Amino acid sequence: METVVIGVIGADVHAVGNRIIEYALKQAGFNVVNLGVMVSQQEFLDAVIETNAKAVIVSSLYGHGELDCRGMGDRFIEAGYGHVLLYIGGNLVIGKTDFSEVEVKFKAMGFHRVFPPNSDINEGIERLKEDLLKS
Amino acid sequence: METVVIGVIGADVHAVGNRIIEYALKQAGFNVVNLGVMVSQQEFLDAVIETNAKAVIVSSLYGHGELDCRGMGDRFIEAGYGHVLLYIGGNLVIGKTDFSEVEVKFKAMGFHRVFPPNSDINEGIERLKEDLLKS
């Protein structure tokens, strides 16, 4: 059973999607470490170090994702956890925006996969399974 | 009391606006000859000849205005009634269209004033009074 860390980054309190993601990952057979809402970059990293998780699923709904995620990939690399899969999804930026721009922006911050608003979490889990097989 | 001929051109049966236009013109002190719906170009011309009207208010709602109004201005000129004011309003073409295009098209057909969808008839009457003073 692979371990996945999940949480909602920054000062974001949107809790509903987070609870469903936990449920869906468990249904799919993962071991889930749910940090809940209002999670800092460092808390995500600490949890990965502590639990030896293979992937992190970050959610950001409230629009400050762009400010909250800066340097996240580097932080993981510097700590020696560059191999951990970083996924992010939610309403990542402020306002209705062309998603391809958003994807580029967040990939540049070190995320391996970036998902548009209202993405089906089960599809995200399918991608995760594939990526975990590859890595 | 100036006489104005009104009617709805072509195979168009939209009767509601026509009734209101008659009422508004009468309120404004005009003598109104209302040909009702489904009026042909020739019927408009005949009514003008018969009543010595100074202006014609054509309505077209149903979308075939472009086909129905072709040659209308010429018909009036050829009959020696080129001095009669030709106004048109309603939903002149099919579909939501940039009005400036529509205006050019109908002016080319000989209309002196062209009004966009849902125009306030009382504003049309104001223009008519001005134009009648000038002519």
Added chain:
Amino acid sequence: MAKIALEVFLAERAEVLKAWPTGKDVHLEEAIEYQKSIPDSKRFSSVLKKADHERETLIQPRAGVALPQEHLALLKHLQDEGKADLLPTTIDSYTRHNRYVEAQVGIDESIKTGKSLLNGFPAVNHGVALCRSLNDGLKVPLQVRHGTPDARLLAEITLAGGFTSYEGGGISYNIPYGKNYSLEKTIRDWQYVDRLVGYYEEQGIRINREPFGPLTGTLVPPCISHSVAILEALLAAEQGCKCITVGYGQCGNQAQDIAAIRSLKLLTKEYLDRFGYNDVQVTTVFHQWMGGFPQDEAQAYGVIAWGAATAVLAGATKVIVKSPHEAFGVPTAEANANGLKTTKQLTQMLKDQNNVDSPLIQEEMRLIGEETHSILEAVLKLGENDFALSAIRGFEAGLIDVPFAPAQCNANQVLPARDHHGAVRIYEFGYLPFSEELKNVHRDKLDERAQAEGRDVSFQMVIDDIYAVSKGRLVGRPR
């Protein structure tokens, strides 16, 4: 008059088919074979039956452009993107007036300019095979929607062309849609259409028939449109039609609208039963607001949604959907699909809560019942229970009188106005056969409003009401 004798019908047919060259491609036996090949999922009567049973409200747009390929693409978009449950083919205005030569000009010009210059699909000019190509290319049932006083040839071609429902009637497609048509002739021509549908029925093919409910779409009190719908249902049943959808155009006051749809179904069944047509499948259609729309699209969405909500809460079998482009012109495929999507959101969100009732609704139902009975009893008496004669004499006498109708055979004496709560009432009764008590109900309700507004009920009030919805209100209060 009873059911038209087969020989009479067939003799007339021969003439009808000659009116335009495409008529010669209609062969009844072959048409019936083709109709038999249409699966239940694409047959109006079956889909309506299922919806009625499951208490679902189906959604249907209006749509029609000049050329077949473009028209098919448009319908596909409405089916796939708009999730329409039922599809229309709206016929252009030239065809509606049997002006096939002008329709041909429109077709040719449309080909030349690359955009549709007709406000609908000229099905007669296109003929049977092209109609079938529509039906073959789609997954949901197809209906002809028009406004044609003499729709005999159109019916021949489109039913042979695989359409499974046909809108209209000798009254509802005359009074709001013409100027000089004789009611006698249009009713007779529509008896032909009904007889044709009856013929298909005899051969095991059920075609849905839908009298056009909203009439002029402008402040028509429910009792007047109900009277017309019921007369046309009787006329259709007489010719052998077994699947009838009666309609009503939203007035805007929800209690009145819900009551209207519910009483429409009850009253139609009552009269059909009374004359022995108890095997007719009766369903209802609710038309989203048919009067002038707001120009602003966001406001238009509000009107569309309100119509959708009322349709479901009323329990209508289907709802005819408007688009956010309504005030401007024939909608683009996208705008049309958007109207459908707004509507579907509401039909789906509300379908589990459609058992609303209230004393207000009950009171409106009682009122509509009494009014409609008053009109129909007087009308049927006048024609000695001959439905065609009753209708003709009823209009002649002004016993039925449709507000704002262009037709000269309509008395044009009745004037409606909204009451203080927005329900449509009558302020000039003309020759409507209402008792004084009944008239006083209307007068009292209008007085309540007049007093609140500090003015008399007048034509200016009616004009204010006509404009109101397009200006963002329901009741046209003075400013």
Added chain:
Amino acid sequence: MAKIALEVFLAERAEVLKAWPTGKDVHLEEAIEYQKSIPDSKRFSSVLKKADHERETLIQPRAGVALPQEHLALLKHLQDEGKADLLPTTIDSYTRHNRYVEAQVGIDESIKTGKSLLNGFPAVNHGVALCRSLNDGLKVPLQVRHGTPDARLLAEITLAGGFTSYEGGGISYNIPYGKNYSLEKTIRDWQYVDRLVGYYEEQGIRINREPFGPLTGTLVPPCISHSVAILEALLAAEQGCKCITVGYGQCGNQAQDIAAIRSLKLLTKEYLDRFGYNDVQVTTVFHQWMGGFPQDEAQAYGVIAWGAATAVLAGATKVIVKSPHEAFGVPTAEANANGLKTTKQLTQMLKDQNNVDSPLIQEEMRLIGEETHSILEAVLKLGENDFALSAIRGFEAGLIDVPFAPAQCNANQVLPARDHHGAVRIYEFGYLPFSEELKNVHRDKLDERAQAEGRDVSFQMVIDDIYAVSKGRLVGRPR
């Protein structure tokens, strides 16, 4: 605890104002002079009073961007184009968490990049003078809308800045908006805010207070949000607030929603009266659907319109409006105005027909009344009628329990689900102080649905319900 003593309050004030440099520009006397200069047409309490009297439902958007000029332009657009009756200033999430340094980064970056990188207006960083420039530039009343657990400094600055209404409360801005905040502290901090409003009131300035009704916006049963709203109303009244707007987030079943708004007003008054606060002006606010929205804009318009219609029929004093961009992100000015226009079309079209009632509505009102009484009586008993203590102990004991809340001080035992008609019921009661009879009402209603769907009530059903509206339905049926 009773009303905070003036000296205690003033001593605390001195500390509060030090938290960020802009605090030093707040001077109470001068602020009161400024507030006195605000005309009635721009004062929340006056405009609400008039609407309540005339039974109008006012419309109000959410809106906030990082920079003052842009924010003013946005509000002007919503006022002029969207015809908003009341305007908001939505505060950004950093300010809500008193992270003024990060808010400043957001401001600076927004200036640099030329677009708003904050999800709201950082009023604390901008300070009193810039707040006043908003008020001076607008024609309608302004309210602060946020989600701030410790909103003391924000209140000082914005009330001095001319805002005439302040949303929030020690419970409603803790439970859905935080993770580790102590309820004791947030309630105490909000008593400060209420005391500040009470101070203004003593000086003749009436500030409207609005507990945040929808909480998590996700399947919150009316009795739970009502209990919170009433506790916060009592807390506010205790500190001298005299104008309170209690709120509720649409659940989607119309009978339940109408009953919720009506009972909310009655229950709030009942409890205020019981504790001697019978001079409080109570109004209601209805929030259009607060859960996940459909992505498609046409569908979103449907949801918005349904909320607008329900708000009016329920007789809410105002309705908070969503935009067609809701599922994506903070709306553009245009999208926001569009939501307003759809809403206004319906509030205007329906205002004359808002006297609906039905046995269904009556039954829901009875149910909500009984549930809310059960909760509040138990809670008040636990705190010996000390409202703050009651709330704290009530949450501790799980007597009040908000579904899907992130706060650790929330029991998180209650799970809601929709019944067969879409009304929100409770399937896991946790420690809610309901009698067995009351619980059985819920169980029976949920069983009815479970049976119809051929499955048990389960977390999967809850998830289906959470997604349902965004997928175009109300009840999350299995597919």
